[in-house]
Amino acid sequence: MKEFQEKNIGYVYILEVADIELPVCKIGMTTRTPYERCDEINCSSTGDFIWSVAHYIAVDDCRKLESLVHTKLAPLRQKKREFFNLSAEDANTALLSIFDKQSEIKRLTLEEIKPLSKEKTGTKKHKKRAFKCADFEYAELLQLFNSLLNVKGRPFGQLNKPYFGISDGHQGVQWNLSVSVDTGIAALGVNLEGLKYKDWPISKFILTELNKRRIFEIIEKIENPSSVFVRFSRDAWQVTSRPNIVEKYLGGQEFMCSALAEGKWEETLREALECLNEKNNFQGRTKQIVTLENPPRNGEQIRLMEVSPHLTIWSPLKLTGNIESHLRNKIEELQPFYDWVKGACE
Template sequence: MTDKPSGYVYILEVADIDLPVCKIGMTTRDPISRCHEINKSSTGDFIWAVAHSITVDDCRELEKLVHYKLDPLRQKKREFFNLCADDAYKAVISIIESQSDIKIMEEFDSKNSSKIKIHRKKKNNNNYPVRSFSAEYATLLQSFCEVLGVKGRPFGQFNKPFFGMSDGNEGVQWNISIHPQANNIHIGVNLEGKMYKDWPISRLIKSEVITPKLPRIIQTLDAPDEIFLTFWRDAWQVASRPEIEEKYIGGRPFGLNELTGEKWQSILNEALECLDKEHDYRKRNTQNVTMVKKDGKNLTRTMQVSPHLTIWSPLIISEKVEDSIRNKINELTCIYRWMMQMS
């Protein structure tokens, strides 16, 4: 290989199964031959097929750039990414168009390759929902991590209603969530109902029930109508959290401007019921909940539940991405400090 090798950046998809996962790599040979090698050497992974390949004058550098840009969606220590192959292809093309050093080649010759510029495999199964993916999403998540100076921890998947990145801390977290269908972005402060260090969600709820401090903090905010509180009821099925009709504690999200002292106490008491009183509220409780089924036949079950608090605000990017994220984090810093102190 030369210092600047011509070749292919390829995108592999799982053969015959529609999954929102792909593999992105590079080769100076035929991508189909490289795919066969990967399948032969695989030890329990998926059987892959070539979905797309792009011929460029520096495939090594393009692979590095793509992996860097899509790092928020990358599975740890692997070349797997949590998005479908077609969305990955759109992201790669967007990345190429946003720079000038790497060029797409009309055709590329080598001993083991055929002449192809872009190869795309058609699938027979069209049940997978098609959604457009922009490389700007990956850049946004990367900017969030850079502003906070963290590596970050991704959550959700692109084919779900939302996905995003947290700062990776156990307990109170900064996070950014992207909602493609609604076309909006949230920056928030988050505390899940997990054990972490001695059930911090329990300490926060019990502290606020006795001496509520959040209403006083709300009075100091410049725009409480632009900040929202969502107290979730998470139902647990082993390690997953299926959707339930009773997901909102208090019945819905609330703007902080409408959160009266009486309403806050009511929400706190309902959240506390999601924890086990016999264990000093340091364990999940069990409740009857209604699981939402795709066929419309919802199912009532007794499941373990726990409370989950998020206070968030929409992110409007009106300047540099990093500056917009930094300004929104500054707006929510007093909420973050309160949540840290109470938990």
């Protein structure tokens, strides 16, 4: 009986479509973690959406609860699929209501379910920790990012891409947390993309900083400038995708704050400004000749494409010991940069 109960310990999860607001969600169960299951679905190349974890509940019988939820929400279910025609928020409200109206299934805390999940997922050995599956440590990192910044994080990227992670979802200056798929290295960053948002904030930032280069005032105030890096990228646009290009780094590289020279910073800012449409007061993309890193099967490797500048200020994040303390300290370290970039855009 105990063995049967343990086999049913797990989660009922709700997935939402990443980066697009659609009134559709996926409701399922897993005896591992919702993040592992989500990664598995995204890597399965089913041709559907890229999903992210919106909500979940840990229980002692996830199979029974999933069946109960699917039955109750059957009128909203897409034929022969675990997709439901309602938002993740509405689905979570329904899930909690259905759970509260029954008495057989018991809710578990993360502490109660964590040892079992680690035992089940810890038998596989990997040559390097690359977050191929989002385990408890990464799930904890996501939750801490949301709670410490008081946001509902918005995922970006995919596990088969160079980077994936989560941002605060704000239009304009953003906090983000990224993970390198190849190395498993995590970084907290302040991010400003070359997108319209409201009046092209990237344009305001560049013009303001060219007028008075305040970055050096910020660098002088931080305790360890060698741990913070500044990168201005050139994004090339192919409809909504951004293929990798040889001319990615504006200024030719990313810079350690402790080694950034004023002349090089001005040169990089002017190069970034050239990625915006001067005829439209720098509020829009311009076109430049770029070189695709991966030669296409059909078409030219060197192309004329729309481009825009992309600012990232980042610092590596320690993932051992007290992760909450590390993340909190990293937010405090980068807060002056966030305030500076945000202020320059207003």
